[in-house]
Amino acid sequence: MMFEPTIWIGAILMGLSLGLLGSGGSILTVPLLVYIAHEPEKAAIAESLLIVGIVALTGSITQFLKRLVDFRLVVVFGLPSMLAAYFGAYLSQYVGAQVQMLIFASVMVLASGFMLRPISALPNSNNTPNSINSRVDDFTVLQYLLLIIAGIAVGTLAGLIGVGGGFLIVPALLFIAKATMRKAIATSLFIIAMQSFAGFMKYTYLQSTQELSLNVPLIILVTVCAVFGVLLGGKVVNKLPQARLKQVFGGALIPLSAFILYNNV
Template sequence: MTEVGLLDLVLGALMGLALGTLGGGGSVLTVPILVYVAGFGAREAVAYSLAVVGVTSLFGSVGHWRAGNVNWRVALVFGPFAVTGTYAGARLSVFFGETAQLALFAAVMLVAALFMLRGGRAAEEAGLEGDGGGPRLGARPTAWIAAEGVAVGVVTGLVGVGGGFLIIPALVLLAGVPMKQAVGTSLLIITAKSAAGFAGYAGQVEVPWAYLSSFTAAALAGIVAGTRVVRFVPQDRLKRYFAVFLIAMGLFVLGENVLTALK
């Protein structure tokens, strides 16, 4: 059984901090930690990350809800379709080898970075970055928002990415949700999607509950800090820095898997 070390706990806390401040990025950090630090296989890391991120996101969404940053109406439109897609993606994962799964994960990180860099600028131009104004759920057809939910859900199930960096641009640009509400609403949706994805891996992996409990506890400490400091952090600047980090991590994971495939 894998022992949880100090490095695991520190990285878990940093993952929670990112999730609390950005409303996403938990799995983008958790999967590489579980693979390259803890030494789990890709399939196990994807499944375990869904459990960790689901619990952490639930805890973080409560803090955002208390601060008035959860839009329940939008969550109820986007969420069920995302949950359905996540369960389907988890069941489809049996058709992917570990190298293919990690390569797809790297590709999703690069796409997420692009969404973060372009989505923030587009939101600014559309005047949607502030806290004022109510959500315009009808800004785009509901069917479009539902399709986005299914697509993000399938990606979540396949590679363990909670989808926050894909959900948030969709909520801001398609549903017209202010940025801070998008963060809190994203955490609520990620909670439901992660639970569905983890259920989809039932019977495929053996769960190290002791390790996951300790890692999740560290992540919870991080998300508590993140939900408290989010009001003081310049969101656009933080998103740009994290997008650069995503690009670096995506290229690293992709390069590792290309080398593995060539051996």
């Protein structure tokens, strides 16, 4: 099973999507682990958090070197998200695996909707110079509150079902924080890493109570392939039509979410 080509290909595609879009790819990790690697659902969610955290952190390092990660947004959005991810992982012990997968499929449909939305409809998608240096200091109280609430919602989902939530983080940073597209993608990767590690820490604590066994060789394999994908995506992100990529990815999520729903109802 470790040498199943579909595992390698799926992991590379997951990382590639994260590198290109700052979102979406992590939502492939749980289905990859459950339906191709045949991991138990709860173990797959925990493993997904670790894999996604490492891959997102790798991608964010390259963006940090380009000075695209906005650490003021990391504090306002990322810290609440990280704490909420820990709480979401805590909640997982009271939620059945089938319910988690149904929630996951529903979130996947939501992600598809965000992906299919034309990128031109998003604010600051053209990276205009006037918006590049937007400051958190200029935020209104309402913007602060909205960012915190969005961070809590995304983090809770991340901890509960193992998604990175970039498809929600990027629009939130664009609409609420008025960040540029490039900064939203870069900052999203960093926030995904924060919340993923926080959620995984709680799952490791719950291992003894839930009899959760992690497949370390599989985690290493998927992580290595996905890191290759995210680095490749970071290299070619400015050379590919991002709007078209988002729509193709969003369209592909629809049958995948239907498959998960079918297998859990």
